Amino acid sequence: MKKEPEVHKLIEEIEPTAKRGEYSNFIKIQHTHLDFRFDFSRIVPEEGKVYVHTRIFMSPQHAKLFSDAMRDNIERYEQQFGRIQAHLDRVTPPSDEVH
Numbered sequence: 001m002k003k004e005p006e007v008h009k010l011i012e013e014i015e016p017t018a019k020r021g022e023y024s025n026f027i028k029i030q031h032t033h034l035d036f037r038f039d040f041s042r043i044v045p046e047e048g049k050v051y052v053h054t055r056i057f058m059s060p061q062h063a064k065l066f067s068d069a070m071r072d073n074i075e076r077y078e079q080q081f082g083r084i085q086a087h088l089d090r091v092t093p094p095s096d097e098v099h
Contacts, residue, residue: 022040022042022053022054023042024040024041024042024053024054025041025042025043026040026041026042026043026050027039027040027041028041028052031060031063034059034060035057035058035059035060035063036057036058036059036060036063037055037056037057038055038056038057038058039052039054039055040052040053040054040055040056041053
């Protein structure tokens, strides 16, 4: 008979420095065979700069799960609030890599 794996309840705790959150209107994504790197940034057009405020590394498996979760949440958002228009009047950041 196959033994069921134990389920441990995780307690979520928000770090004090993360409680305020950060706004991001630009993200740069890079990857190697080992991991994905996400640089969350804020574009300040009047300064002509992109300020990276958070860098997150994920395994390929976690990046895939993150992508699936984002897709699911966007679908549910659009069902509730309507289609998101992805064509924004945007400022091109001072970089030739836009993701």
